[in-house]
Amino acid sequence: xxxxxxxxxxxxxxxxxxxxxxxxxxxxxxxxxxxxxxxxxxxxxxxxxxxxxxxxxxxxxxxxxxxxxxxxxxxxxxxxxxxxxxxxxxxxxxxxxxxxxxxxxxxxxxxxxxxxxxxxxxxxxxxxxxxxxxxxxxxxxxxxxxxxxxxxxxxxxxxxxxxxxxxxxxxxxxxxxxxxxxxxxxx
Numbered sequence: 001x002x003x004x005x006x007x008x009x010x011x012x013x014x015x016x017x018x019x020x021x022x023x024x025x026x027x028x029x030x031x032x033x034x035x036x037x038x039x040x041x042x043x044x045x046x047x048x049x050x051x052x053x054x055x056x057x058x059x060x061x062x063x064x065x066x067x068x069x070x071x072x073x074x075x076x077x078x079x080x081x082x083x084x085x086x087x088x089x090x091x092x093x094x095x096x097x098x099x100x101x102x103x104x105x106x107x108x109x110x111x112x113x114x115x116x117x118x119x120x121x122x123x124x125x126x127x128x129x130x131x132x133x134x135x136x137x138x139x140x141x142x143x144x145x146x147x148x149x150x151x152x153x154x155x156x157x158x159x160x161x162x163x164x165x166x167x168x169x170x171x172x173x174x175x176x177x178x179x180x181x182x183x184x185x186x187x
Contacts, residue, residue, distance in 0.1 A: 092129030
């Protein structure tokens with residue numbers, strides 16, 4: 001099932017990861033530094049996304065910054081589409097879909113579910129059917145941009161989040177769910 005509850009190219013599970021310890025893509029195969037960096041990028045997206053998505057005012061999803069500007073809810077729905085697309089490419093069944101926007105909390109759950117599904121695939125050791133560099137430069141770089149847009153829109157909507165020294169953050173490969181470490185150095 002993909003993050004919208006539809007059939008997906010495959011469901012993948014990973015082994016348990018220990019906080020602070022990088023988990024290899026497959027305990028049997030050789031360490032793949034590209035795959036591990038990609039997985040750490042997904043954990044970074046989860047950490048930064050979680051910070052931007054939590055504790056928002058009820059009306060924030062529909063905040064309109066200007067004519068022709070996507071609302072935060074539309075951006076969050078697009079994030080889910082990007083992550084579903086990334087998984088479809090990774091398994092060799094590329095498919096894009098523009099989803100209808102759901103309520104904020106459902107979209108937040110979808111974001112983390114899609115991240116988890118993509119990370120589980122990468123942790124499974126199954127072969128990735130496209131170059132990781134292409135997955136990064138396309139859907140993942142786009143997703144990082146959109147998380148930044150949501151953070152900016154929070155400030156514009158009067159609900160800013162605190163800045164943080166992300167270098168000091170406890171971001172762990174495999175931790176891609178809604179539960180994230182507490183910030184270490186906010187300002």
